[in-house]
Amino acid sequence: MLSLKGHRVLITGGLGFIGSNLAHKCLQLGAQVTIFDCLDPRSGGNLFNIHDIRGSVELVHQDIQDFSSVCQHICDKTIIFNCAASTSHPFSMREPWIDLDVNSRGVVNLLEAIRRFNRQCCFIHLGTSTQLGKLQTSIADEKHPEFPTDIYSANKCVSEKYVLIYAKSYGINTSVIRLSNVFGPRASIHSADFTFNNYFVGLAFQNKDITVYGQGEQIRNVIYVDDAVAAIIMAAQNAKANGETFFAVGDEHFSVAQIAEATVKHIGSGRVKYIEWPKSRKAIEVGNAFISNKKIKEYLEWKPMDTLESGLLKTKAFYEKSLQEYLR
Numbered sequence: 001m002l003s004l005k006g007h008r009v010l011i012t013g014g015l016g017f018i019g020s021n022l023a024h025k026c027l028q029l030g031a032q033v034t035i036f037d038c039l040d041p042r043s044g045g046n047l048f049n050i051h052d053i054r055g056s057v058e059l060v061h062q063d064i065q066d067f068s069s070v071c072q073h074i075c076d077k078t079i080i081f082n083c084a085a086s087t088s089h090p091f092s093m094r095e096p097w098i099d100l101d102v103n104s105r106g107v108v109n110l111l112e113a114i115r116r117f118n119r120q121c122c123f124i125h126l127g128t129s130t131q132l133g134k135l136q137t138s139i140a141d142e143k144h145p146e147f148p149t150d151i152y153s154a155n156k157c158v159s160e161k162y163v164l165i166y167a168k169s170y171g172i173n174t175s176v177i178r179l180s181n182v183f184g185p186r187a188s189i190h191s192a193d194f195t196f197n198n199y200f201v202g203l204a205f206q207n208k209d210i211t212v213y214g215q216g217e218q219i220r221n222v223i224y225v226d227d228a229v230a231a232i233i234m235a236a237q238n239a240k241a242n243g244e245t246f247f248a249v250g251d252e253h254f255s256v257a258q259i260a261e262a263t264v265k266h267i268g269s270g271r272v273k274y275i276e277w278p279k280s281r282k283a284i285e286v287g288n289a290f291i292s293n294k295k296i297k298e299y300l301e302w303k304p305m306d307t308l309e310s311g312l313l314k315t316k317a318f319y320e321k322s323l324q325e326y327l328r
């Protein structure tokens with residue numbers, strides 16, 4: 001990754017899992033970092049995520065739904081990474097209006113602020129592989145049609161389109177990185193509402209049962225957070241990313257059962273238990289997800305550096321020192 005010296009970076013959602021890891025990396029690369037986050041109690045934000053860099057970043061406790069505040073903080077930045085989102089699939093089904101307000105309207109606020117006050121900046125937005133819904137081809141790439149099965153993923157689809165419209169219509173330098181099952185340090189590991197593999201890590205650390213629905217045969221793609229962060233930064237540093245959408249997903253594909261078993265093995269405790277599918281989960285389940293990372297490899301020369309095993313070992317080392325901060 002190239003240096004970010006001289007860059008003024010805004011990270012919305014910078015107290016969350018991916019945003020805080022991104023903040024650490026941007027600082028390491030020499031950027032001046034501002035975190036813009038409302039610490040939404042329904043998301044994975046955690047002040048502890050930045051305890052070690054608190055003195056080196058500016059923290060703005062604000063909401064992306066507040067347009068004037070967004071305008072105020074966007075205008076002098078060179079790169080804006082949008083990691084703010086209402087991130088729970090089940091919550092989006094229970095409270096669709098909240099999801100709509102944050103994940104769609106909030107993104108329009110950011111784009112409109114950029115259009116009015118800072119067209120020179122680079123804007124990187126995060127999408128999700130679940131935008132695709134049930135795959136129609138055995139392996140999916142960025143051209144695969146989108147049929148999301150939950151409200152969160154639907155709003156992620158539409159917000160991605162807003163980003164691409166602003167790129168095309170106003171020449172704003174943007175790209176979208178779609179992620180899938182990111183795991184690692186600084187994640188929300190105490191709630192089944194967020195990424196399942198981080199929840200598995202939390203259960204294993206507490207020596208609890210990891211409950212897998214059915215036989216856990218559905219295939220998933222997992223990616224260690226440092227690799228996701230590298231993809232996000234590389235998109236901001238390469239003009240080829242402009243106006244493009246990329247899947248930044250790992251090379252490896254595993255069944256949910258394999259991920260659960262690997263978590264128990266590498267964290268060193270916990271048990272895998274197989275239970276019947278709850279109705280609400282079955283309804284939004286997307287089946288096997290084989291996703292290709294060919295495009296991002298070709299365009300940005302990015303490649304994942306960690307495996308499930310090496311990522312889990314690094315994850316273990318992190319939470320061993322700070323577990324209590326992530327279980328409340």
Ligand SMILES: NC(=O)c1ccc[n+]([C@@H]2O[C@H](COP(=O)([O-])OP(=O)(O)OC[C@H]3O[C@@H](n4cnc5c(N)ncnc54)[C@H](O)[C@@H]3O)[C@@H](O)[C@H]2O)c1
Nearest residue numbers: 013015016017018038039040043044045063064084085182
């Ligand atoms: N974690 C994954 O596996 C994964 C997979 C696919 C896509 N993504 C996307 O990556 C991005 C970051 O996800 P994450 O896992 O870090 O989530 P997270 O829940 O850990 O972090 C989200 C952050 O956004 C903040 N936030 C929520 N609403 C806000 C608002 N209205 N204004 C300002 N801040 C707000 C929260 O306080 C939190 O700190 C999201 O766009 C998510 O959809 C994540």
